[in-house]
Amino acid sequence: MKSIEISPSQYVMVIDADRCTGCGACMVACAIENNVAPAHPDATDRTGVTWMKVVKVSSGNNGDGKPACYLPLPCQQCAAETPCVTVCPQNAVEVDQQTGIVFQMSQRCLGCRYCMAACPYHARYFNWWDPEWPEGMEQTLNPDVAPRMRGVVEKCNFCHGRYQAARASAAEHGQASSDPVTYEPACAQACPTRAIKFGTPANNEQGVGDLVHSSSAFRLLPRLGTEPRVYYLSKHKWIRQMAQMEKETSTGEEVHG
Amino acid sequence: MSSALSRRNILKLAGGSALGFLLSPMPWKMLDDISIWTQNWSWIPKLRRGPVTHKYTSCTLCPNACRVNARMISETPVSLWGAPDPCVGHSYLCSVGLAGHHLAYHPSRVRNAHRFTATENGISSEQLSVEDAIAHIAKILHNIHVRPEEGEFALFDCRPHGMVSDIQQIFLSHVLGARYIVPDHHEGRFMRALMEMTEDPGQSYGLDFSRTRTLLSFGVSLFEGWGISPLVVEQFRSRREEFNIIQIDHHQSSSSIVADTHIAIKPGTEMALALGLAHVIVGERLYDPASAARAVDLKRNKPFSFMDLTRRFPPGRVASVTGIPEDVIVRTAREFASNRPATAIADDFAPAELIHSVWILNHLVGATGKNGSVVQKRPLPQPWKGAHRTPPTRLRNVPDHSLRLLMIDASAADTTVSWPDLRRKMRAENATIVLCSPYRPKRGESVDYLIPIHAPYETVRANPSGEYVATSAFQISTPLWSKSEEGCETWQILQRVVSASGAMTKEEFAQLEPEELLRLQCDAIFNSKRGTIHHPNNDETIPLGSVLSSGDFYATLMEGAAWSDDGVATSTNGRLFLMGKSTSSAQRFAESVLAFDNAGIDSNPSFPLLVVPVGEDVAARFGHVSPILSKIYQESDLKPRSRFAYLHHETARRFKLAAEQRVIIHSPHGATEAIVRCDSSVRPDTVQLSVSQLDAISPTRPRIINSYGGRVYTDQPIFVRIERARS
Numbered sequence: 003m004k005s006i007e008i009s010p011s012q013y014v015m016v017i018d019a020d021r022c023t024g025c026g027a028c029m030v031a032c033a034i035e036n037n038v039a040p041a042h043p044d045a046t047d048r049t050g051v052t053w054m055k056v057v058k059v060s061s062g063n064n065g066d067g068k069p070a071c072y073l074p075l076p077c078q079q080c081a082a083e084t085p086c087v088t089v090c091p092q093n094a095v096e097v098d099q100q101t102g103i104v105f106q107m108s109q110r111c112l113g114c115r116y117c118m119a120a121c122p123y124h125a126r127y128f129n130w131w132d133p134e135w136p137e138g139m140e141q142t143l144n145p146d147v148a149p150r151m152r153g154v155v156e157k158c159n160f161c162h163g164r165y166q167a168a169r170a171s172a173a174e175h176g177q178a179s180s181d182p183v184t185y186e187p188a189c190a191q192a193c194p195t196r197a198i199k200f201g202t203p204a205n206n207e208q209g210v211g212d213l214v215h216s217s218s219a220f221r222l223l224p225r226l227g228t229e230p231r232v233y234y235l236s237k238h239k240w241i242r243q244m245a246q247m248e249k250e251t252s253t254g255e256e257v258h259g
Numbered sequence: 260m261s262s263a264l265s266r267r268n269i270l271k272l273a274g275g276s277a278l279g280f281l282l283s284p285m286p287w288k289m290l291d292d293i294s295i296w297t298q299n300w301s302w303i304p305k306l307r308r309g310p311v312t313h314k315y316t317s318c319t320l321c322p323n324a325c326r327v328n329a330r331m332i333s334e335t336p337v338s339l340w341g342a343p344d345p346c347v348g349h350s351y352l353c354s355v356g357l358a359g360h361h362l363a364y365h366p367s368r369v370r371n372a373h374r375f376t377a378t379e380n381g382i383s384s385e386q387l388s389v390e391d392a393i394a395h396i397a398k399i400l401h402n403i404h405v406r407p408e409e410g411e412f413a414l415f416d417c418r419p420h421g422m423v424s425d426i427q428q429i430f431l432s433h434v435l436g437a438r439y440i441v442p443d444h445h446e447g448r449f450m451r452a453l454m455e456m457t458e459d460p461g462q463s464y465g466l467d468f469s470r471t472r473t474l475l476s477f478g479v480s481l482f483e484g485w486g487i488s489p490l491v492v493e494q495f496r497s498r499r500e501e502f503n504i505i506q507i508d509h510h511q512s513s514s515s516i517v518a519d520t521h522i523a524i525k526p527g528t529e530m531a532l533a534l535g536l537a538h539v540i541v542g543e544r545l546y547d548p549a550s551a552a553r554a555v556d557l558k559r560n561k562p563f564s565f566m567d568l569t570r571r572f573p574p575g576r577v578a579s580v581t582g583i584p585e586d587v588i589v590r591t592a593r594e595f596a597s598n599r600p601a602t603a604i605a606d607d608f609a610p611a612e613l614i615h616s617v618w619i620l621n622h623l624v625g626a627t628g629k630n631g632s633v634v635q636k637r638p639l640p641q642p643w644k645g646a647h648r649t650p651p652t653r654l655r656n657v658p659d660h661s662l663r664l665l666m667i668d669a670s671a672a673d674t675t676v677s678w679p680d681l682r683r684k685m686r687a688e689n690a691t692i693v694l695c696s697p698y699r700p701k702r703g704e705s706v707d708y709l710i711p712i713h714a715p716y717e718t719v720r721a722n723p724s725g726e727y728v729a730t731s732a733f734q735i736s737t738p739l740w741s742k743s744e745e746g747c748e749t750w751q752i753l754q755r756v757v758s759a760s761g762a763m764t765k766e767e768f769a770q771l772e773p774e775e776l777l778r779l780q781c782d783a784i785f786n787s788k789r790g791t792i793h794h795p796n797n798d799e800t801i802p803l804g805s806v807l808s809s810g811d812f813y814a815t816l817m818e819g820a821a822w823s824d825d826g827v828a829t830s831t832n833g834r835l836f837l838m839g840k841s842t843s844s845a846q847r848f849a850e851s852v853l854a855f856d857n858a859g860i861d862s863n864p865s866f867p868l869l870v871v872p873v874g875e876d877v878a879a880r881f882g883h884v885s886p887i888l889s890k891i892y893q894e895s896d897l898k899p900r901s902r903f904a905y906l907h908h909e910t911a912r913r914f915k916l917a918a919e920q921r922v923i924i925h926s927p928h929g930a931t932e933a934i935v936r937c938d939s940s941v942r943p944d945t946v947q948l949s950v951s952q953l954d955a956i957s958p959t960r961p962r963i964i965n966s967y968g969g970r971v972y973t974d975q976p977i978f979v980r981i982e983r984a985r986s
Contacts, residue, residue, distance in 0.1 A: 021499070023482035024513045026891040026898075030354040033890050034338055041889035050894025058897060060511075060939045070516050070940050072897075092290075109294050132302060136886060139364035140304035141335050149303055191340065194351035194482070194492045195517075 008081055008214075008231060010204035012102030013160060013182070015190070016213045017074050019236040021197035024072035028054050031192030032076075034142075035161055037149045039133035051127040053077070053158040054189050061240050068238045073245075074198065076189065077125040077158035078222060078230030079104050085228065086117035086126065094155075102231050103160050111154040118155060122223055123230075126157045160200070161187035183207055220245050309333025315342055315795045315819025317734045318356045319715050321485040322420050322446045322725045324732070325350035326795060326821065329360065329739050336360040336716070336739045345793035345800065345823040346728040347489045348497065358885030360739060363714040365883060367698040370746075373709040375700075382705070392693075392708050393752065397759035399664050399691050404435065404760060410663025410686045413438035414753060417669055419651060420446065421723040422780050425641070427668070427750050428648035434757050439649040440657055440665075446485055447726030448607040452614045455844045457627065458833035462635050465729040466602065468494045470631030473503045473594065473601035477529050477617055478609065481506070481514040486607060487727050503598060505591060507532060509871055510947065511940030522591065523942055525582040526871055527976050529609070530855060532588070533616035535577030538569045539592035540623050546596065547625025554622055554835040556845075563849040565619075565837045571856050596624050600631030612851035615839070622835045637824055639723055639731045640787040642779040657684045666756070668749035669696035670712055678704055695749040698883050713746045719773055720748075721780055724823075733784060734821040735777060748773060778813055784822055785809040794820040866926060866978035868910070870956075871947045873899050904933035904981065905947035911937050914981055921984040924948070924956060926977060931955035932984060946979060953977070 008014060032038070032054040041050050053076060060070040080086075084104055087095045094110035095117060097103070106117075106126075118126045132152045135143070143149065146163035150156050165185050172180035182202045190198040203211035213219060214233045220242045221230045236242055280286065309332050318325045318339075326342035327350070339360055341350035352359075372392035374385045403412050414431060416424050419441040431437040453464050468474070468490050474481075481491045481504065494502045495517075506518035507529060515521035524532060540546050541557075551557055556565050578585040595601050601624050605617040618627075626632035662685050682705070685692065694706040697714040716739040724732035751773075784790070785803065792815055793800045803822065806812045816822065838845035891897055899905060904924060906916065916922060918937045923930050924946070931952050941947045948956075957977050 021495075021517070023517050024897060025483050026354045026895075027352070027357060029890045029895065029897075030357045030885075030887055031338075033887050034358060038887075038890070040886035041893045045889070045894055047894055047896045050890070052890050052894050055895050056897050057895075058940075068516070069521070070511050072513070072516065110291065111294070112290070132300075133304070134302075135304060136361075136364050136366045139361055139886075141307055142337050142360055142364070143304055143306055144337050145306040145308055145332050148306070151297060151300065151303055153297070188338075192352070192357060194341075194353075194496065196496050 008203070008229065009102065010211070011202050012081075012100075012231065013079075013185075013200065013202055014102075014210055014214060014231045014233060015076065015079075015160070015187070016199045016210045016219070016233045016235060018197045018199075019071045019073055019234050019241055020068070020238070021195045022056070022072040022074060023195055023197075024056055024058060025194065026056060027192045027194060028074055028189035028198060029056060031188040032158070032161075035144055035147070035163070035188035037133070037143045037147045038156075039135055039149070042131040042134070045130070049128075049130050051129065051156065053127070053156070055125075059241070059244060061244075068241070071236065071238070071241055073234070074189070075123065075125060076160075076232060077104060078123045078228065078232045079158075079160065080228035080230055082229040083227055085120035085122065089116040089120045091116065101160075101165065103162060103165070104157075105159055105162065106155060106157050108148075108150045108154040108156060113153040113155065115155060122226055122228065126155050128155050129153060161189075164188070218242070223247060307332050307335060307337070314737075314739060316716065316737045316739065317722045317819075317821070318350075318352065318359055319720050319722055319736045320356055320359055320362075322418065323485060323489050324722045324724050324734060324736075325352055325356060325489060326734070327352065327356075327359075328795065331739070334741050342795045342819075343793070343798050344489075345791070345821050346724055346730060346732050348493045350489060351492055351496075353483060353488070354888060354891060355884050358887045359715055361885035361887060362697075362883065363717055363740070365698060365714070366886065367701075367883065368714065369697070369699055369709060369711045372711065373699075375705070375707055375709070377705075389710060389747075389752075392710055393755050393759060396664070396666075396691070396693055396708060396756050400756060400760035403663050407436055410690070411436060411438055411661055412664045413440050413652075413657070413662050413666070414749075415440045415654070415665060415667045415681070416651075417442065417667065418446070420726075421639075422642070422721040422776065423670075423748070423750055425643065425648070426776060427753065428651070429643055429646050430750065430753060430757070431649040432647045437649060438657065438662075439651050440654055441651040443653050443655045444608050446607055449486075449605055449609070449614055449617075450726050452611070453618055453627070453633070455840050456615070456618050456622065456836045458835070458840070459635065463638050464627075464633050465636045466490055466604070466727050467631055467634045467729040468502070468602070471600050471602055472501060472631075473505065473598040475505045475507070475591075475595050475601065475603040475620070476514065476518070477507050477533065477603065477605040477613060478509070478512075479514065479604050479606045480512070482517065483513065486725065487604065489725075490727055503594075505595070509942050509945065516940075520591075522583055522587060525580070526869055526942070526945060528581040529605075530613045530616045530852070531572055531577050531580045532583065533603070533613065533620055534569055534572040534852065535574055535581070535588050536592040536595065537616070537619050537623060538572045538577075539574060539589050540596045540620070541566070541569055543593070545593065546623040547599075550622055550625040550627070550835065553832065554837050556836055556838050563838050563845045568838075568849060568852055571852075595620070599624060600626065600629060602626050602632045610851075612848060612855070615848050616852075619837050622837055627835060628833070634729050634826075636728075636730050639733055639824075640783040642783040644783075654680060654684070659683050660686050662686060662690065664691050664693070666693045666695060666749070666753060667706075669694055669698075670749055695752055697746070710752055711746050712749055712752070716740070717746070718748070719777060719817075721777055730824045730826055732821055732823040733780065733816075734819075735816045737817055737819065777816075778809070781813040781816065782809045785812045790822050790824045792816075792820050792822050794818070863927075863978055866980050868944060868946045868979050868981060870926075870953070870973075870977040870979055871942070871945045872953055872973060872977075873947055873949060899947060899949055901949040901951045902934055903936045903949075904952075905936050905938045905941045906981075907941045907943045907945075908937050908939060909943045910941075910946070911935060916981065916983065922981050923984050924952070924979050924981050926956035926979045928957055929955045935981075946981065 038051050056074045092110045094107045096105050129152050133149045168180040168185040182205045190200040199210050201210045218235045218237050219233050222245050312331045314329045316327050318327050326344040328340045328342040329336040330338045341352045344350040371386045372389045376383050428439050431439050504518040505520045506515040507522045508515040509526040574585045574588045603617045603620040605614045692706045693708040695710050695712050700706050720736040722734045722736045790803045791800045916935050920935045
């Protein structure tokens, strides 16, 4: 499959697996920012809604000095052959050519979940229950993001509400487009160790341009040719191999997430 | 031409119409409209609209006092973020702190007082007004006052820290026979242990990691939980390459995963390792000469010989005790002693002898009293310096069955107390427990009265800096909601109860309001004329001396600013005591070490697996954290779960167990069921169990929980065996 070059003006996320402490702050910040409701009592790790999900990956017994790591897994924002776009019968998934962000439009979604089946990264979530907040807590919802109802699929969109707010702010100041520096997803803002970086490769201030071309950068399941816009960094070979599924699974690595 | 309408024409029309309808936009428009309509059910929350503003305050959920930037919509907080902090550079909120604004709406929130009564069918609750509840409790206190033989009155302060604890102690000193009880272990215990090992009287210490090159952590949760995490995170964020972290942990914790070096140790043998490292440092003369000159008992033999003690822990022997290879022990000691500034740390909840041993390492490498390590700091100016206070009594020192009336101040986000321990201190009959909390009692907490107090961010609260920071600091946690909710603080309830009972000997503080209390603290700081004020709005720092009046200073703090003390000269030539300043502390330490040396940690062949207890989802689910924490504790598998027993693959194979198999875990005290999970991050020959599972297999053993850090300590090691459950 032909590899495509990601446009320098499109947004990418770079996650340093060697700096992630698994604290879960990104998961909570994401849920608050995007009005994801607390779990239904029957929800599990398979039926819950976690746009950003941190998983713990263990190397088994062969970890070259790092026996385990945490991998935050948002939607990978595939740039090519985006599987969820291809299968959606409702055109409820679109790729914004300007930003590169893959959108899920819940208004169009019929809840068929083809996209969930198609997504190789398991980064899409179905609303099995109506979103419910404890009494009064709905007052604390973010006014920039509409809550979704039961029966639709949702996923990470790089905090698109923030992107719109940055554009609106730029427009107020008479600018045609927003400065990429003013837009940052909630997970990147919340990460205490700066394991998550975000920006456009063209913008030097954010430093992601160099990172995506560094020797320790990798993407998940590159052989599928989906060209994710989420990059990972690790100096450890087994982590890079694991992400590419090149390592023999018999060595016993485990994923908890 | 005939215009007769045939049946065929009608069918054609119907078929054409149906096809035309499908090809028109109408069905698709209907689908869209139905989708949109179904997303506007009345029960889907409507979003708040209004002007967007930002408000600066500080978090009171744990003693770290992180700076908070609240995004407000129409005077209601919708998200909380970290803000610039004069002590640590920049505060980053933990997952609990990020959702702190939800706590006012916690499902367990109570607005009225309750009285709980045990009935045949369980516990029944009756709602009553706060005034009525206070009158009932005052009557009990009056009876205690009249008939002291009925038992004692006490206040249990779950988080003894700062001005509010101070005023409670002063207040209780005017109530005859009242006790002020604190948890056996609480935050700052590690730093306070240093007082027993240095000469400087009345000094307090903080940690300065700004130039630290080696951090040796004995099982401390470095990136989560209370205490040290903001300091470590700041260094990790700003100068990761120069900040070498060596984590000693029995399993692959989140800290050890991120650390540069993880040394896997047999649980409960950390003190032996610390003394083994000291043995190498002394034996190879790697210690700091200046510190060695200050350490008066380095080579002194009486009354207890430090050299004799460390001689018992040569690397070879420590290797066999701890399970760490001998060369790793020697290499670690050399690295720690040579790559300076270096600091060793232990958890506040760790055993006292381990904390002592860790301070010995710091003394040896010259960390104590040095920039980049352990620095002296001046205490926060106190408004009531010299006032008489009821001395604190540790819970374990309160005689069993001695308390008739106990008030619990649960304004802290979580408590570190074991409820069975607390219950044991109460009289068998007619004992009354009053819980002052914004929330209903948690499962297993049997109280008689519940009086609601403010939730976090609902009222003004004094918020001094945590014990670990290098300089004293003070800020006010200002309310995020402009409309004040009904409620009060525990010390105000205490005032009203005592005043109504007639038990108070002096009417001092009887009418004090929270704002007045804060003003008194601000006066004390202002009068000290030292330190600076940092305002996060413009990220500017000004000297306190440039503020005209104490009132202006108070107003600035109410706007979200923070005061921090000037740094003090840190180099000190004061004497150091490796064994302890007093003979009693030296004796206690020596005896603990010798007892360990003689006994060690040996498993019973019938119970071959050592339990590694961890905090888990139950702590979060039933604790007072936002329900949104379900993302971590319920909707993902990131943290340990309460129904699983986590085993290393090798251990599972050895006991012929497979993943997802139901098993029964037996201990000498009981048994519990669990499902096996294989996890190579668990140390072989151990089993990782959650706190709630310990209830069944170790029902009487006290334990200390630091929920957010996931750390649990037991006073004694627990050994178990695992058998397959019969289906």
